[in-house]
Amino acid sequence: AQSVSQHNHHVILSEAASLELGCNYSYGGTVNLFWYVQYPGQHLQLLLKYFSGDPLVKGIKGFEAEFIKSKFSFNLRKPSVQWSDTAEYFCAVNAGAAGNKLTFGGGTRVLVKP
């Protein structure tokens, strides 16, 4: 079965700092990878996704993620965060062989101090 691990549960940083959130998955076959963001009190919104091609994926709001197949990783980055990036971030994996369901990591709560 596919699984997703996000190693950082909580991250606190100041505005303008760089952010990197780790995500590792366990599935040996072809995967589709996603990062979702959940702002306080809101639903999940898609930040970016990887299906194929360039392993460096750019998403909305200045976020990017890099797929490293050999490490089974899909880490999220942002060079300079803003207070409005305070949210919970979820990595998710969809493996076609698993029937197209989306498996989420445990989430990382990010607090950006102004």
Next chain:
Amino acid sequence: DAGVIQSPRHEVTEMGQEVTLRCKPISGHDYLFWYRQTMMRGLELLIYFNNNVPIDDSGMPEDRFSAKMPNASFSTLKIQPSEPRDSAVYFCASMSLVGLANYGYTFGSGTRLTVV
């Protein structure tokens, strides 16, 4: 499109009562997912449908939970009888396999259920 629509947004009920959560997926999406979000367990997939047929219900906690999708535009998640440990936010999401690479999964705003 109005997106994935869930109702009600908030539900407070007493232990032992029946609770029904509703979801309207995006038109044309052929997959529908029910997730539960709690602080302790994060986001858990409860059940999902493809073309109105339940494909995987292995995440449904126990027999008190049931889900139906009578047509392509409507799904329900029912809890009977409800218990305080069912308190959570329940999200519905829909997806089109054809559009997956472009749009991913689209989530509704969720139903916050509190069982007292």
